[in-house]
Amino acid sequence: MSEERDRVEAVRTAFVNEFASYADLSLNGQSLDAVEASLREVADLKVRHTGKKSAIAETMKLVGRVAPEERAEFGQLVQSVQKEIEASIDSAEAQLKEFISNAKIERERLDVTIPGRRTREGHLHLITILRQKIEDIFVSMGYAIEDDREIETDYYNFDALNIPEGHPARESQDTFYTTDGFALRSQTSTVQIRAMERRGVPIRIIAPGKVFRRDTPDMTHVPMFHQIEGLCVDKGITMAHLKGTINEWVKRMFGEDTITRMRPSYFPFTEPSAEFDYSCFKCHGSGQYEGDRCRPCKGSGWIELGGSGMVHPNVLKGVGVDPTVYSGFAFGFGLERMCALMYSLDDIRLMFDNDVRFLEQFR
Ligand SMILES: [Zn+2]
Numbered sequence: 001m002s003e004e005r006d007r008v009e010a011v012r013t014a015f016v017n018e019f020a021s022y023a024d025l026s027l028n029g030q031s032l033d034a035v036e037a038s039l040r041e042v043a044d045l046k047v048r049h050t051g052k053k054s055a056i057a058e059t060m061k062l063v064g065r066v067a068p069e070e071r072a073e074f075g076q077l078v079q080s081v082q083k084e085i086e087a088s089i090d091s092a093e094a095q096l097k098e099f100i101s102n103a104k105i106e107r108e109r110l111d112v113t114i115p116g117r118r119t120r121e122g123h124l125h126l127i128t129i130l131r132q133k134i135e136d137i138f139v140s141m142g143y144a145i146e147d148d149r150e151i152e153t154d155y156y157n158f159d160a161l162n163i164p165e166g167h168p169a170r171e172s173q174d175t176f177y178t179t180d181g182f183a184l185r186s187q188t189s190t191v192q193i194r195a196m197e198r199r200g201v202p203i204r205i206i207a208p209g210k211v212f213r214r215d216t217p218d219m220t221h222v223p224m225f226h227q228i229e230g231l232c233v234d235k236g237i238t239m240a241h242l243k244g245t246i247n248e249w250v251k252r253m254f255g256e257d258t259i260t261r262m263r264p265s266y267f268p269f270t271e272p273s274a275e276f277d278y279s280c281f282k283c284h285g286s287g288q289y290e291g292d293r294c295r296p297c298k299g300s301g302w303i304e305l306g307g308s309g310m311v312h313p314n315v316l317k318g319v320g321v322d323p324t325v326y327s328g329f330a331f332g333f334g335l336e337r338m339c340a341l342m343y344s345l346d347d348i349r350l351m352f353d354n355d356v357r358f359l360e361q362f363r
Contacts (some may be wrong), residue, residue, distance in 0.1 A: 004074060011055045012081045015088075019045065022092040029278040032103045039096040044088045046065045056082050105203045126362035127226055127351060130339050131208050134228055137252045139204045141245070143230070152185045160193040161269040174214045175184040176223075184212035188229035189211065189269060192311075192330060195231065196319040201326050202234035208335075219347045226335040233311060233321065233328030239272070242308055242329035246276050250305070254281040262301065270309025270330055277302040281342070296341045303341060306333025 001167075016023075022042055026331065027035060048054060059078050066074045124132070135145055158170055175186040191207035207229040215221040232241065243262065250258045258281065262274040279285035280297035292301035308331035313323035336348045345351070350358055 003078065004059070007062060008056070008059050008081055010076075010079055012084070014055065015049055018049075019088055019092075021305065022281055023043060023088065025095050027095065027099045030099070032100065032107070035096055035099050035103070040324075042092050044094070049085050050082075050089065054085075056085060085125060095107050122234065123360075123363045125351075125359060126339055126343070129256070129334055129362065130335055130342075131226065134253065134335075135206065135208065135247070136162055137229070137249050141248065143204045143206050143232075146191050146205040147209065148191045148194050148207065150185055150210055150212075151182050152190050153182060156190045156193055157183055157185055157187075160315065160318050161187075161189050162312050162318075163268045167268060174244055175212050176214060186213055187211055188227040188332060189330070191229055192231045192269075192317070193319055196233065196316075196321065201321050201328075203328075204232045204234075206230045218336075219349070219351055222336065222348060222352060224352075225348075227332050228335065229330065229332045231311070231328065231330045233316070233326055237327045237329060238308060238328065239274075241309070242274075242331065245329070246278075246305075246308065246331060247278060250278040254278065257284060259285070260305075264310070265307060265309075267307055267309055268309075269312050269315050272310045273307065273309035275304065275307050276331070277304050279303075295344065305338070306331060310333070 001108040014022045022038070024044075037224070049056070051057065056078065060075070061111040063071055063074055063078075107353070139145065143325050157175070158164070163170055187206045188209050188211055191205075191209070195205050195207070196203060209227065209229075210224055211227050212224050213221075215223050217223065230245070232245070247260050250260055257279075259279045260276055261278075262276050265273045265275040280287070280294055280301050280303050282296050283289045283294035283301060285301040287294055287297060287299040287301040289295070294301070297303050306330065311328040316326060316328070336351060339345070339351065340348050
């Protein structure tokens with residue numbers, strides 16, 4: 001059977017030669033890609049050198065040519081070479097797979113010592129912060145917060161507020177008009193009308209919101225700004241309630257020693273009307289700050305805050321409220337100016353430039 005034995009030996013040698021580079025694997029320092037390529041090659045070798053159609057399996061067919069008494073021995077020879085081939089391939093495959101698995105674990109390992117990426121935390125805009133602070137004060141005084149539309153009809157923006165067609169107040173408050181006779185509201189007073197129509201009286205509300213004027217932007221003017229409107233209507237409401245309310249909220253806003261004063265004024269929707277000032281939060285009314293003329297109050301000791309007055313009987317009649325039974329006061333003021341004074345901003349446009357470096361300073 002020497003010829004058949006030689007055939008088996010030849011198959012073995014051919015395998016050993018082809019397998020030489022995988023026989024003694026040294027994987028240290030190899031790249032994951034290279035090892036993965038080796039694994040694919042070994043898998044290919046496995047297909048060719050094991051299984052029913054492999055060269056070693058073919059040699060089993062020679063058993064018929066071997067003398068009957070030598071067949072068992074020949075069979076054992078073929079089987080042992082077969083096992084040797086399979087064992088070599090399995091061993092190489094196991095080593096390669098282990099390397100790949102370790103390399104992947106290493107690559108995906110979380111390095112907890114690497115500094116984290118801090119997410120940038122947002123915050124409210126300074127106008128919103130101020131608005132919320134004022135809202136809190138009025139809510140604690142029993143006021144509800146009303147919100148309403150920013151696009152209004154002429155009726156709500158002017159007529160219902162006792163500003164008829166041709167009234168000079170329409171001129172100074174000229175706003176933006178749409179093509180269908182609507183206008184962007186030029187004051188939050190429009191909410192007074194809508195709230196009284198909806199809720200009836202008695203009523204106590206404040207209405208914060210955006211208003212619009214046809215102003216060219218400069219350091220102290222922007223075409224869109226924020227107002228807070230207040231309204232209180234009930235039986236027996238007098239100017240003393242108005243003064244007391246404004247007094248109370250500026251004290252809570254700027255400190256217990258803040259005082260207010262009223263100056264006669266004119267607004268179409270209130271009668272009598274008054275502008276109100278409060279004593280400067282910086283110099284506390286002295287007009288001097290650290291030996292110099294105080295900036296926010298320009299040395300006067302007073303800061304103008306807004307307009308106010310007793311709701312005009314025509315406004316009450318317009319919403320179906322009898323002015324002989326009910327009376328009320330209203331007031332309004334702008335947030336941008338207050339904000340600019342509180343934070344010593346020279347230019348109110350800064351608040352709307354959306355420059356994060358600026359806005360980040362006010363949290
Ligand atoms: Zn001052």
